[in-house]
Amino acid sequence: MTTGDLPVVGAFVDGLRITTRDTLVSLDPSTGLPCARVSRCGPAEVDHAVTAARTAYEGVWRRTTAAERASACRAVAAILHAHRRELAELECLDTGKPIGQAYTDADVAARYFAYYAGTVEALFGQTLLNHPDLLAYTLPEPHGVCGHIIPWNYPMQITARTLAPALAAGNTCVLKPAEDACLTPVRIVELAHEAGLPPGVLNVVPGTGAQAGAALAAHPDIDHLAFTGSRATGQAVMIAAARTIVPVTLELGGKSPHLVFPDYDPASAVPLIVASITEHAGQNCSAGSRVLVHRDVHAQLSAAVARAFTALRIGPGTTDPDLGPLISARQRATVLGHIDAGRTCARLVTGGRVPDAPQLRGGFFVEPTLFDDVPPDAAIARREIFGPVLCMTAFDSAAEAVALANATTYGLSAGVWTRDVGLAHALARELRVSQVFVNNYSAAGGVELPFGGYRQSGFGREKGFAALLEYTRVKAVAIRVDGDLFLPGGSSG
Known part of the structure; x- marks a missing residue:
């Protein structure tokens, strides 16, 4: 099949599928081969989508009740669940992630819409008893038209987690998915329309960040922006939002630590430590990419993680391996560059190479990699690698562990492994992250x-x-x- 024979995935605007003359080619990361062509939207298509969203907001959506929006979200959840196999297979093809993980993503995407269907009717204002001659109250109101720019690592989940609350709260939306993974975001918006959403309420405009993404971030009729992705691009989104003075929600990655104390059996922590850095090949903003371990159990934990890494099955996503490919040749080159830098300052325990198995040639694979004795100031200990690379460092006290955990510019998630309940609560207060998991680790947490x-x-x-x-x-x-x-004596009206 030539590139010209590939199916074309169009944008979806105002209830209609549209295609553009220019297209992007989507690659299957497991093989490196083209799998689809995607419409390459630019400022004109973005303006069309924003106009459609504004018309839908002013004409229909802002006047709906919470109960009506809850019903709409339940309908979207139901249709996503009914199409879970289709969505999982698309996600596996487009991102290379193991098919089992893709099915989980499909289920979670549906759950986001179900969750916000169940919570939006609990969104209330307040009565303010601040003066005897005033009846004062608050109204929570939608922003209006929201722009959503999402990354390529979890396109299904992040599409749902950003669109569902915005839609439930009464906003209309324009979504710009990453050019490396557009297939499931477009399909989710199409299915939402099939579930009964009015035209223009949800719109999706695939394209490059420099064209579609920049046009959406700078559009003067956007009322709120949500962005998930790199720090550099997030800064550009903030600058664009500053020019139009709109609020922004930003999620820009992390360098999340595990803190392992000697009173917890290291072997019991290993499965989740390994899973937290190998799920979707470590391409996860809240991946547990650092292990800070008490010196008394350091050698034991390092050996156990190394054994677990060497036992992992690496393969194409369709075979449901433990570890699939990275998203692109570019991302693999970035990860390998970090690994090369790590060799100069830390001890490489296992991994660090491109697998040489014949069935993996052409795909964008990297072995799971463990560095030990990593200096706290090393680049691999501070920078987000976004690949299956784990950095291990020993500590001698809880205070030192906290200092090491907080010694990056990031702060998303952390795992604490201890049987000491008092210590766990104290650490939860001291760690500068939004989520602390004690004796468990769920990357990015649950829907709730x-x-x-x-x-x-x-x-x-x-x-x-x-x-x-x-x-x-x-x-x-x-x-x-x-x-x-x-x-007494007042007017009777």
Whole structure:
């Protein structure tokens, strides 16, 4: 099949599928071969989508009740669940992730819409008893038209986690997926329309960041921006938002640590430590990419993780391996560059190479890699690698562990492994992250758990009830009540 014979995935705007003359070619990361062509939208298509979203917001969506929006979200959840196999297979093809992980992503995407269907009717204002002659209350209102720019690592999950609360809160949306992984975001928006959403409420415009992404971030009729991706691009989004003065939610990656104490059996922590850095080949903002371990159990944990890494099955996503490919040749080159830098300052325990198995040639694979005795100031200990690379460092005290954990510019998640409940609570207070997992680790947490950045990991909160608040703004209303009407001699009306 030539590139010209590939199916074309179009944009979806105002309830209609549209295609552009120019297209992007999507590659299957497991093979490096083209798998689809995608419409390459630019400023004209973005403007069309924003106009459609504004028309839908002013004409229909802002006047819907919370109950009506909850019903719409339940319908979207149901249709996503009904199409879970199709969506999982598309995600596996487009991102290379193991098919089992892709099925999980499909289920979680549906759950986001179900969750916000169940919570939006609990979104209330407040009555403010601040003066006897005033009836004062607050109204949580939607922003209006929201722009959403998402990355390539979890396109299904992040599409749902950003669109569902925005939609439930009463906003209309324009989504710009990453050019490396557009297939499932486009399909989700199409399915949402099939579930009964009015035209223009959800729109998707695939394209490059320099064209479609920049046009969306700078559009003067956007009322709120949500961005997940790299720090450099997040800064560009902030600059664009500053020019139009709109609020922004940013999630910009992390360097999340595990803190392992000697009272916890290291062997019991290994499976989740390994999973947290190998899920989707470590391409996860809250991947547990650092292990800080007490010196008393350091050697034991290092050996156990190394054994687990060497036992992992590496393969194409369709074979449901333990470890699939990276998203692109470019990302693999970036990861290998970090590994080469790590060899100069730390001890490479295992991995660090491109697998040479014949069935993996052509795909963008890297072996799971463990560095030990990593200096705290090393680049691999501070920078987000976004690949299956784990850095291990020993500590001697809880205070030192906290200092090491906080010694990056990021702050998303952390895992604490200890049987000491008091210590666990103390560490939860001291760690500068939005999520602390004690004796477990769930990358980015569940649907219900608020998630977001400290410091250069960004700001604002996604997931949980906090996301509904993120997609609303508060209006205060104060009505004067004339108390004289009810006093002796007052007017009877």
